[in-house]
Amino acid sequence: MGLPGGGKSTVGRQLARRLGARFLDADIVLEERIGMPIRAYFEQHGEAAFRDLEEQVIDELTREGGAPLVLATGGGSVLRPANRACLHERTTVIYLRSTPEELYRRLRHDTQRPLLQVADPLAKLRELYDQRHPLYDEVAHHRVDTGRPSVSTLVNMIMMQMDMAGLLPALGHDAAVSPDPAP
Ligand code: S3P
DSSP states (O other): OOSTTSOHHHHHHHHHHHHTOEEEEHHHHHHHHHTSOHHHHHHHHOHHHHHHHHHHHHHHHHHOOSSOEEEEOOGGGGGSHHHHHHHHHHSOOEEEEOOHHHHHHHHTTOOSOGGGOSSOHHHHHHHHHHHHHHHHHHHOSEEEEOSSSOHHHHHHHHHHHHHHTTOOTTSOHHHHHOSSOOO
């Protein structure tokens, strides 16, 4: 989890590949269910209705047993206490921590994220950071700073933390932290 634009989907997809796990993006699952982009849903039904659906989707996806899954969650999923509890208790939460300035550089031309369609997106990102950083930090089991490292370095850093926590029993240490991700 982490703020919008921090690379949750990109890093999550590559982490899943390295772990031999499935990857799902909760926002995409949600868009498939509502049959429209999130931005349109926000405009027609409002944020509260979106958050209700998001809570339902996260509850369902974190209940699934069976095959290992890497799940990317929308940046605002941390706002609901029910999501915080279920993500912390049922999953291993990785917080991709990014500064508002870094996110602004990546998202200044974004048109899809409803919360950022405002006159001053940087101020909005600072406000989101102040509000959400303590919550991400509270829910997370592991944290990585997204600033400079490449995606594959971030994935290595996450795998190293998971390995040290004994979460990668199937992999030898070398496999877990190899600098050369499988294609
Ligand atoms: C949101 C972030 C978005 C999406 C929705 C609301 C938020 O996901 O769930 O637009 O409140 O920060 P990303 O974090 O993947 O952009």
